[in-house]
Amino acid sequence: MVESLQGLIFDIQGYSVHDGPGVRTLIFMKGCPLRCEWCSNPEGMHFYPEILFRNTKCTHISNHCSRCIEACPHGAIQINPNYRDSDDVQLLLDREICHRCKEHKCLQLCYFEGLRLCGEWKTVDEIMHVLQRNQHYWGRDGGVSFSGGEPFFQPQFLHAVLEACHERKMHKAVETTAYVNPKTFLEIMPFFDFAFIDIKHMDSSLHKEKTGVPNDLILENIKALHVSNYSGRLVIRMPVIEGFNDNDENIEALAEFMKNVGLYEINILPFHRLGASKWTQLGKTYCYESKSSTAEEKLYHIQDIFLSKRIACYTGSDTPF
Numbered sequence: 001m002v003e004s005l006q007g008l009i010f011d012i013q014g015y016s017v018h019d020g021p022g023v024r025t026l027i028f029m030k031g032c033p034l035r036c037e038w039c040s041n042p043e044g045m046h047f048y049p050e051i052l053f054r055n056t057k058c059t060h061i062s063n064h065c066s067r068c069i070e071a072c073p074h075g076a077i078q079i080n081p082n083y084r085d086s087d088d089v090q091l092l093l094d095r096e097i098c099h100r101c102k103e104h105k106c107l108q109l110c111y112f113e114g115l116r117l118c119g120e121w122k123t124v125d126e127i128m129h130v131l132q133r134n135q136h137y138w139g140r141d142g143g144v145s146f147s148g149g150e151p152f153f154q155p156q157f158l159h160a161v162l163e164a165c166h167e168r169k170m171h172k173a174v175e176t177t178a179y180v181n182p183k184t185f186l187e188i189m190p191f192f193d194f195a196f197i198d199i200k201h202m203d204s205s206l207h208k209e210k211t212g213v214p215n216d217l218i219l220e221n222i223k224a225l226h227v228s229n230y231s232g233r234l235v236i237r238m239p240v241i242e243g244f245n246d247n248d249e250n251i252e253a254l255a256e257f258m259k260n261v262g263l264y265e266i267n268i269l270p271f272h273r274l275g276a277s278k279w280t281q282l283g284k285t286y287c288y289e290s291k292s293s294t295a296e297e298k299l300y301h302i303q304d305i306f307l308s309k310r311i312a313c314y315t316g317s318d319t320p321f
Contacts, residue, residue, distance in 0.1 A: 007157030020173030022142030031153030040275030044149030049119035143171025
């Protein structure tokens with residue numbers, strides 16, 4: 001049964017106003033083929049439930065709590081022997097063991113939410129129940145937006161949910177890398193009324209250096225989508241990463257690509273460190289900890305280049321829907 005098909009979801013947010021027209025419900029799907037070093041949703045990269053350890057909520061030091069340590073049958077949780085002050089994590093998790101664990105007894109005994117499981121399997125029916133419940137506040141222009149991770153990483157589940165949404169005449173939007181099998185991409189994209197597609201860099205080798213994959217498939221999918229007479233609205237998007245893709249040469253190359261394809265809208269996003277804490281909670285190193293937010297002058301300079309090429313360029317959350 002399609003209704004019982006399951007997808008792995010790491011968050012569902014209501015009242016979103018920056019991810020498509022109107023007020024929206026935003027569904028974050030787990031799994032992504034890219035490994036962007038600046039990713040603000042690193043919990044969406046891997047296609048399995050993950051444990052987040054929130055050091056600030058852990059009471060091991062303050063109350064000598066060790067319930068999770070005693071509960072773990074695999075010995076995967078240890079006291080940090082090098083703990084000195086609040087800047088250090090109190091506990092260390094063996095992530096490889098945690099990824100294989102199905103019981104997660106540690107979570108059941110962590111009363112202060114120091115440990116939290118990120119990623120829950122949901123059926124199509126369960127997703128539709130949430131969406132139908134939320135419909136009353138969407139208004140005339142609102143709907144559902146799919147993000148991640150990469151929504152296309154779970155194509156069968158995504159397709160099934162979209163068909164159910166289409167039957168109920170819900171407006172559907174997506175935020176995607178377009179690093180997807182071309183056949184799958186062109187089969188599913190017509191269900192979306194609005195799409196953000198990211199282009200991180202026009203140089204394929206530099207793209208691979210910072211994201212783990214080349215950009216050839218992404219660019220070819222964008223071109224193929226446009227040729228297919230896609231009826232939805234497509235806006236290209238680019239996160240502005242200092243020293244990586246913010247130089248004039250790359251911006252002009254992207255503008256030229258868009259003009260050649262026949263696309264004339266782009267949303268540039270200023271870099272921020274809002275996802276830094278989640279990298280730490282996952283036991284990962286965040287390479288951009290010392291990077292500053294994108295200066296307004298840089299955003300305006302990039303915007304001017306696009307505008308000079310007759311391409312509408314929106315900064316941050318200023319995209320008109």
